[in-house]
Amino acid sequence: MPSGTRIAIVGGGLAGLAAANALKRAGIEAQVFEAAPALGEIGAAVNASPQAVKALRAIGAGDRVAAVGHLSRGIYTRNMQTGEFLEFNDRHKAAERFGAPYYTFHRADLVDALAGGVDLGAVHLGHRLTGLEERGDRVELAFANGAQIEAEYVIAADGIRSVVRQALYGDDNPAYTGQMVWRALLDAADVPEDVLEPMGHTQWVGPGCHFIGYYIRRGRQVNIVTQEDTDKWVEEGWSTRGDPDEMRLSFPNPEPRLAKLMSLVTEVSKWGLFTRPLTRNWGRGRIQLIGDAAHAMLPNAGQGACQAFEDAYILSRWLQACSDPAEAFDNFRRVRIPRVHGVQRLSLSNARFKHMRDAAVQKDLIASGKGSAHGNSEWVWGFDPVAEWNKEPSVPAVYAA
Ligand SMILES: Cc1cc2nc3c(=O)[nH]c(=O)nc-3n(C[C@H](O)[C@H](O)[C@H](O)COP(=O)(O)OP(=O)(O)OC[C@H]3O[C@@H](n4cnc5c(N)ncnc54)[C@H](O)[C@@H]3O)c2cc1C
Known part of the structure; x- marks a missing residue:
């Protein structure tokens, strides 16, 4: 990617800040435009699985994240009414197997850890995007505070109700x-x-x-x-x-x-909880969507933010590797969409399994190894974004299209 190319990142949540860290690490100049008057996250907590921790390390946030992460040993699943043990999802063993820990965070700590890696002079708070327009080799962005800027490329990390998404694809509002x-x-x-x-x-x-x-x-x-x-x-x-x-x-x-x-x-x-159907509408030309703007999902695989961290690192690698950022965006979508669609399907199937109405059937499925409240997460956690950033990762048939 040519030096000096200016990238606007819209949204300074987990995806936008991770992208800012990743681009800085890659030596690519970017400015973040965040609607809120201060960086921060309400909402209580977020889990990060081993492959996401690898992405966080690779964008340079490893030490700051480790300082605020709580090591999860694993999830113990019980029947809600009887307290009977149903299954144990061993995250300590998974961490050993995959070479990175499984953390739980307070969201505000995770945002702080990511903000600590960004030049705060490049973060423009109180900038709520209201619209954008592609004009030849520029994208014009307009903000509610009256500011107007031009960027050569845009990374949209403005969440599930993304204004950028709406500008590109019209109304595809998420549904309850x-x-x-x-x-x-x-x-x-x-x-x-x-x-x-x-x-x-x-x-x-x-x-x-x-x-x-x-x-x-x-x-x-x-x-x-x-x-x-x-x-x-x-x-x-x-x-x-x-x-x-x-x-x-x-x-x-x-x-x-x-x-x-x-x-x-x-x-x-x-x-x-709101989502939209799986979509390949992840951006085009000079504009790339990441995080919930591209792929909002149910929380049942604990992967929404994790996938955003993978996005951030892998996008930065493609931007480093390609002389034309639009080509980098194309490649990013080629490798990311099949994997993230698989993760979205896993989340949905976990939600169905956890909420089964017949406790006896659920227990039997777990005991026989035919079902789990965690589905098959091995392929999600076992992915190495650093070693495999340019590969189209394999997705188990049950979660593939
Ligand atoms: C109950 C629940 C539990 C979850 N648990 C987990 C978990 O354990 N692990 C996990 O990985 N994921 C989890 N997730 C998913 C995770 O929270 C999201 O995937 C993640 O926060 C998405 O980050 P984002 O930056 O893409 O979007 P957001 O967090 O929504 O951030 C978007 C940012 O853009 C800003 N913005 C919005 N509009 C504009 C605009 N017009 N102009 C400028 N800025 C704008 C917002 O102010 C915000 O800062 C959970 C989700 C839920 C609902």
């Missing part, structure tokens, strides 16, 4: 999935140790819902995130306040550990 989440944060000192035993990361599954609790911030806080099938309309947005009693009613007859955990919740937010 029929699922909502409750989220809460607890002080770990208030949570009796046996509640999240034996691994500090427990998932309770029940008919049409699941409930997860795990430590973050080096064990100082417990993150709660749930998911349930519901027709009730729920707004999208981390900060919609919910009623803790209503949350408790959503998980009837909980086993004692879960009942104790829920009883500690005094503040809760709720969030409607």
